Amino acid sequence: MSLDTVVEDIREEAHARAEDIRSEGETRAEEIESAAEADAEEILADAEAEVEREIDQLREQRLSSAKLEAKQQRLEARRDVLGDVREAVEDELADLEGDTREELTRDLLEAASGEFDEGDDVSVYGRSDDQELLESILEDYDGYEYAGEVDCLGGVVVESDQSRVRVNNTFDSVLEDVWEDNLQAISNRLFEQ
Known part of the structure; x- marks a missing residue:
């Protein structure tokens, strides 16, 4: 076996090994990329869910606040009407x-x-x-x-x-x-x- 043959064998073996490493690297990179995409989708889904929860919570708070304000306005209007009725009765009694x-x-x-x-x-x-x-x-x-x-x-x-x-x-x-x-x-x- 000549030195050229040995060099050629080593070169071929190095190329084969480099090809295996490159192939393993690509596979590993695809796995990492796939995992990263899955994580990103999960993070995005969690963020969207959190935003929806916050929107729902804000909507509920505003709705509750609006209901409370409406109730207070109704009570105030009723107090005003009752006050007017009482005042009318007092006027009738005085007259x-x-x-x-x-x-x-x-x-x-x-x-x-x-x-x-x-x-x-x-x-x-x-x-x-x-x-x-x-x-x-x-x-x-x-x-x-x-x-x-x-x-x-x-x-x-x-x-x-x-x-x-x-x-x-x-x-x-x-x-x-x-x-x-x-x-x-x-x-x-x-x-x-």
């Missing part, structure tokens, strides 16, 4: 005249008088516009006298030092009690719930 006003005032004074002992000196306060009416009604009560005005829609505030009792039977206090006791029914009727 009562004649027999109706006298009858209600007498009833409220009579209810309050049950809290006092016979012989007590009783002071009666009322709306300034009702002074004449109250003085007229008090003529029927011994020991009762008009003592001055109180800021109210009508009715009476009655007190006695002997009994240490003060009774607020004003239209305002009666309205407050009726209003609180019937607020749900009033609201239901106004808003047909």
